Amino acid sequence: MSEYDNAIEISEDQVGDYLRTHPDFFHQRDDLLLKMQIPHQRGEAISLVERQVNVLRERNLEMRQRLNHLLDVARDNDRLFDKTRRLVLALLEARHLDDVVSATEESLRNDFQVPYCELILFSDKALNTHGRVTSVADASQKLAELLRNNRAVSGLLRDSELNFLFPGQRKEIGSSAVVPLQFSGRVLGVLAIASPDEQQYRSSVGTLFLSYVGDVLSRLLPGHIDTQG
Structure with a gap:
């Protein structure tokens, strides 16, 4: 054994x-x-x-x-x-509305190297700025879904949204991110950035930075807009 x-x-x-x-x-x-x-x-x-x-x-x-x-x-x-x-x-x-627009666009393009950026203000009256201004009704119609969410989004937007945000540049854009500028229930505008790279602003990419800049702009813009006209 x-x-x-x-x-x-x-x-x-x-x-x-x-x-x-x-x-x-x-x-x-x-x-x-x-x-x-x-x-x-x-x-x-x-x-x-x-x-x-x-x-x-x-x-x-x-x-x-x-x-x-x-x-x-x-x-x-x-x-x-x-x-x-x-x-x-x-x-x-910034002492004037035009200074706010210039500071935002120059920083995004030069410091952050953002290929495409648009700070679009919503107003039914004329504003003293070189920045882009559109009526509240037109913006609400073209960006209804984005404004309804009231938060920063990134990834692939609809063609109609891109055509409104980046007129004449749609074919050059691979991905984008946008944040509504709203304060106390008032829609002030949108801040949009874009890149030819489809992966640059994927839907999974965090939008913390863009939301932060949007929050700062949302609190500063009323003081500059309301003093005009």
């Missing part, structure tokens, strides 16, 4: 559970470590120690890649914060 005839059958999961709860099992069993071999992807057999070294090296590389990604994100956020700070300060220093 073999010494294994009366042995209790042990599953691979049980062996794995035991080794996980007893990580020092091989501490005094160097002879077992030398005998154990694990198939390599190339078909060669390597020792358990070599396999552990390889696993640790792979995990170390993965952690370094994650850390580098986090550092890149942190640097991007620092640059975004600095650009946003400069824009907000310029808007706070």
Whole structure:
């Protein structure tokens, strides 16, 4: 009779559970470590120690890649914060409506490198600005869905919406983002940005920055618009 005839059958999961709860099992069993071999992807057999070294090296590389990604994100956020700070300060220093429009458009085009940007104001009276002004009725008709949501959206907009927001540039636009400018139930306008790159403003891309700029404009514009005419 073999010494294994009366042995209790042990599953691979049980062996794995035991080794996980007893990580020092091989501490005094160097002879077992030398005998154990694990198939390599190339078909060669390597020792358990070599396999552990390889696993640790792979995990170390993965952690370094994650850390580098986090550092890149942190640097991007620092640059975004600095650009946003400069824009907000310029808007706070604006003395006239035209200054608000200029500060917004120049910052988006030069600092943020936005290929296409439109700050469209809604008003039924003439406004003293070089910026684009349209009637509330016309805007409500052309951008009904966007204004109804009252939040920033990004991705692929309808052709009719793009034609209104970026007249004559529809064929050049791959993706866009737009935020309504509303305050105390009053529709003041919209801020729209776009890019030829279809992935630049995907629907999954966060619109936190655009919403923030929109909030600042929504609180500043009434004071400039109401003092005209």
